[in-house]
Amino acid sequence: MQFTAEHTEWGRVDITLDDLGCGRSWEEIHRVRGVQLVCPECRGQVFPRVSKLGTRHLYHRTRPPSCSLANESLEHHLLKLELVTCARAAGFRAELEVAAPTGEWRADVMVFSPDGNRLMALEAQLSPITAEEIAARTGLYERDGVRVCWFGIRPRPWVGTVPTLLVQAPAEQGQTWTVAAGLARLSSPPEGWSPVDAALSDAVAWMLTGRILPHTPRCRSRKVTYGNEWCEWAEGWTASYSDSWRLWWTTPAYVALDAELVRQEEEDRRRRQAEEKAAARQREAKAREKARKKAAYAAFWSRTGLDQQQWRYFRALAELFFSRNLVFGAPDSRYGDGRPVYERSGPEGERWTLVGVACPDPCRLRAWAEELPLLVPSHGDLTVLAGRAWAPFQVYVLDPETGVMDRERVMPAAVGS
Template sequence: MQLTADHAEWGRLDVTLDDLGCGRSWEEIHRVRGVELTCPECGGQVHARLSKLDTRHLYHRTKPPSCSLANESLEHHLLKLELVTCARAAGFRAELEVAAPTGEWRADVMVFRPDGTRLMALEAQLSPITVEDITARTGLYERDGVRVCWFGFRPRPWVGAVPTLLVQAPEERGQGWRVTAGLARLSTRPVSWSPVDAALSDAVSWMLTGRIVPHEPLSSARKVTEEGGWGEWAQGWTRSWNDGWRLWWTSPTYAALDAECAREEAEARRRRKAEEETEARRWAIEEKEKARKKEAKDRAYAAFWSRTGLNQQQWRYFRAIAELFFDLDLVFGAPDSRYGDGRPVYERGGPDGKEWTLVGVACPDPSRLRAWAEDVALLVPSHLDLDTLAGRAWAPFQVYVLNPDTGEMDQERVLPASVRP
């Protein structure tokens, strides 16, 4: 079944129009001898007739196997007829089977602007086609300045890769065609897309008048989870498991709102990234400083053990003797350059044990004694160290000898050489 034909003098005929689109009547071609009509696609002879439901159409006396118009299915025929009817009901001039001058495309329904220029192609796509092919065909329309929408009955691999509406024919008399998927609105609390149920006639009118536009979502509302694919997300409202559905029709207001949400999310991501980078730099600086301090601490310990000649076992005995001798809860710090590379000794006190009081310095470098040596006890492991400190004294020093090898404990107040007897 087809709806258009060519006449040598009258031009293109459209049997869906009362004047056949060329100022002629149905009666002039139906059962009239001598009227030669040809198929716009294959050029074969066609004839006018009425179906059992009194629907006008044209048919090939001999159906050519390669002519798509001659082999058009009833479903395709009815959908195409509904699309042209919807476009005309919206107040637009619409024609069937309009081909490009180059022959690179032929629209099922071509809708025209008031000035006669092509506005939009409405394509009933019911036969199998690849995503690549339908995308290429859409590109040809766009190249020629023609918008396009593809209509189908059920999910296909190409659905949603190009501007698409899925539709449903009436199940009973009196019902109209409906859009089943492809229309959406955007909510902002939270940001999410939801389906819009509409009559096909309304949807066609909206797209022709610019009230809806094809839109690819930009904000995070486009998917349920970061892990979930488009199929998992889109099927929740498009009634399709097609994981290629990335484009649907919505109001320009919603498209603009989605773009604004996307900008806000991009700015939020930028801020988060900047904060993360700042935090990463801070962490890197802290880690570098920790590494520097550890390296300095390791060097200080290595220098301490080398200078004092003590090993770990001797140091443990030295500490035990100090704790026993002073009968205090002592804490020995790391070698500290502020105390002549000796190890500061603190008394731990306070109700929670967090109050530390400096009471002495263990094994300081005699050549690096400063004023602090006059105020705290100096702890050394041998009398030889005591003699060395005595030789450096410029004021009275309180020195404790805690010998880890013998367990000897001794204390002596060392005076400067100038005041010794």
């Protein structure tokens, strides 16, 4: 079953058109003796007839094994007929079985723009073909400036690797062809991509008028209606080959939304990276600070000769002597590697006031020693401080061994005495 032929005088004949595409009528060829119609592929003679379903078509009396037009299936012929009918219903000139001038391709249906240029090829692909072969054929159309969409009925490994629609024939007379897979819409998160139901006639009109276009989704982190991953959306439609389906038809608005979501995802990714880097820097800074404090404490214990038990007694004596709520900070290089002493006050102890320095290194005293009381654990430390005084120092001796608590004012005159 085929729909086009060549007449020796009239030229190309398309029996799907009322005027046969050449200003003639069906009655001039159907059951008319002497009409010479030849197949455009094998050049064999073809004859017009009407099927039991009332479909006009052409046939070879002897089917040539090498002629693809003669050996196309009934499904293929009916789908081609539906595609050309949809294109014409959308207001476009469409012809069946149009070959390239070079013969490198022959479109099942070629749709023409209003200015007469080839606009789009509609290909019914029902026979087996590899993804590589269909990509090569698509490339030939693209090279010649022709858009193309491939229409299938069953899931195949190639579906979705090129612009594709899977369609479903009407189950009963009076029903229409419908799109089974290949149309999608993009909703804002968390819905993501989801399928769109449509009549085949509407889908063909949309693609010819630019209302839909083939698009490879970029927004990969969004989940979809079918499946748990972005690439599994086609599984619910085709039941197989979902991993290969990467291209579907959608509106320009959804393409723009996809790009915006990708931009947001990229911003989120950069933000997360920045946050991770900042967190890593904080962890490193904390680790360095922890190591610094550990080293400072080790140096403090070594220099003062105090152990943990003695230090607890020293702190208790200080709180007892001053009758204040005191907090001892970590060894601080700003205070001669001594431990700053703070008084906590306020309803919840939120105010910390620096009130002294415990066990500073006598060799590293600075101007602060003139203003802040110095707390030491023995009179021997007091003597060392007295030897370093350049101004009056207020020194408190809190001896954890004896429990002695003294307050001394060291004067610079003590130097050298």
